[in-house]
Amino acid sequence: MSILERTPVAVCSDSYFFEKDKSNSILVMGVGNYLMGDEGIGVQVIQEMATHKLPEYVDILDGGTGGFLLLNCFEAYSTVIFIDATMDGKQAGTISLIRPKFASDFPSALSVHDVGLKDMIEAVYLMEKVPDIHLFTVSIEEIVPMTLELNPKVKASIPKIIKEILAHSEELYLKKA
Numbered sequence: 001m002s003i004l005e006r007t008p009v010a011v012c013s014d015s016y017f018f019e020k021d022k023s024n025s026i027l028v029m030g031v032g033n034y035l036m037g038d039e040g041i042g043v044q045v046i047q048e049m050a051t052h053k054l055p056e057y058v059d060i061l062d063g064g065t066g067g068f069l070l071l072n073c074f075e076a077y078s079t080v081i082f083i084d085a086t087m088d089g090k091q092a093g094t095i096s097l098i099r100p101k102f103a104s105d106f107p108s109a110l111s112v113h114d115v116g117l118k119d120m121i122e123a124v125y126l127m128e129k130v131p132d133i134h135l136f137t138v139s140i141e142e143i144v145p146m147t148l149e150l151n152p153k154v155k156a157s158i159p160k161i162i163k164e165i166l167a168h169s170e171e172l173y174l175k176k177a
Helices: 014-018 037-049 067-076 112-124 152-176
Strands: 026-031 058-064 079-086 095-098 132-139
Touching: 026 037, 026 067, 026 152, 037 058, 037 079, 037 132, 037 152, 058 067, 067 112, 079 152, 095 152, 132 152
Parallel strands: 026 058, 026 079, 079 132
Antiparallel strands: 095 132
């Protein structure tokens, strides 16, 4: 992959999502707290993806700990792929793909952001049009407050998860075509 500078999508207003039709695009959204070490892996993956040339049908968003502020994304995109950390007892850096149908299907809460994420997903299921939701998780062993550093195993998973996300996105896009 060639490396190009690409600024992650930063939402400062709802208008971005309605400027053009996103129904055939796939939103890849990393969530987590960047300042909590491994718990911020979703955001770290998005920051790394921003340096890659991505397919035209893939949009990326650093969802941070946005919670309900991210609801407008679900109105604009028919497919959303989340990236988040989980403490599921698996070895650090293990990547899993989950097809959550309810907020309770999301991994156990890691920090304050998960309360907002689970509530937001419940709200999405109350919307008239519910997007196709996919969740990539990266297993972590601990949360270390006030650090940007990642466990070496978690950090080593970043290139692999990006490859898996792009392959999964292509598969989903081709099904729509």
